[in-house]
Amino acid sequence: MKNINFLYLSFFCLLLISCAKKDPEPQKEPEPLLADQVSGKYTMNSVTAKNGTILPLPFVNRNVTLSVRAVVTKITDNEVKIVFISTVEDATSKKGDTDVLEPITVSKNNGQITGTYLNDEVQFSGQNINLIFRFDDGDELTYKGTKDI
Numbered sequence: 001m002k003n004i005n006f007l008y009l010s011f012f013c014l015l016l017i018s019c020a021k022k023d024p025e026p027q028k029e030p031e032p033l034l035a036d037q038v039s040g041k042y043t044m045n046s047v048t049a050k051n052g053t054i055l056p057l058p059f060v061n062r063n064v065t066l067s068v069r070a071v072v073t074k075i076t077d078n079e080v081k082i083v084f085i086s087t088v089e090d091a092t093s094k095k096g097d098t099d100v101l102e103p104i105t106v107s108k109n110n111g112q113i114t115g116t117y118l119n120d121e122v123q124f125s126g127q128n129i130n131l132i133f134r135f136d137d138g139d140e141l142t143y144k145g146t147k148d149i
Contacts, residue, residue, distance in 0.1 A: 034106045034113055035074035038124045044068035044131075044145035050138075057143075064090045068143060070131060079103040080115065082122060084131065084143075 031037075047068070048054045058067035071083045081102035088095050104115040104122060113124040119134040127147040134140050 033074075033077045034108060035077055035080050038080060038106065038113055038129075039072050039074045041148040042070040042072065042129045042145040043148055044070065044143045046144050048142045048144070050140040057145075064088060068145075070129060070143075070145060072129075075103050078107070079105050082117075082131070 044057045044067075046054055046056050058065050060066075065088070067087050067089070069085045069087075071085070073081050073083075075081055079102075081100065082104060084099040084101065086097050088097075101117040101120060101122075104117045106113050106115040106122075106124075108114075111125070115122050119136075121130075121132040121134070123130040123132070129143075129145050129147070131143040131145075132140060133143075
């Protein structure tokens with residue numbers, strides 16, 4: 001009789017264990033919004049012309065320095081504004097010029113976040129930015145940079 005009670009007790013314990021709640025699988029953390037992923041300040045490292053000519057940035061010629069930055073700010077979850085700042089500096093003066101591109105709707109394809117504004121295009125990949133300006137005469141300049149940390 002004790003053996004039967006032991007079997008019933010064992011069966012009941014197994015039944016409870018098998019019906020116990022399993023640990024839930026860890027959930028993936030949701031991906032940050034696209035605009036949040038790309039927002040920040042970027043320092044441009046080079047500019048490439050359509051013909052393949054590459055100019056490293058900052059560029060220094062006869063004590064005049066050209067440097068370029070871009071500031072990307074969030075407008076909405078999928079829209080950003082880019083302020084493109086080029087600065088020319090010599091020993092006695094500093095002059096900056098800004099272009100504002102907004103709104104740029106960003107989307108993600110194959111791990112790369114991209115967007116367009118009129119004829120211009122922006123590409124984000126990790127901490128890198130490519131800003132492509134297309135001109136009416138068919139010329140094109142591609143600025144490449146990295147996100148400031």
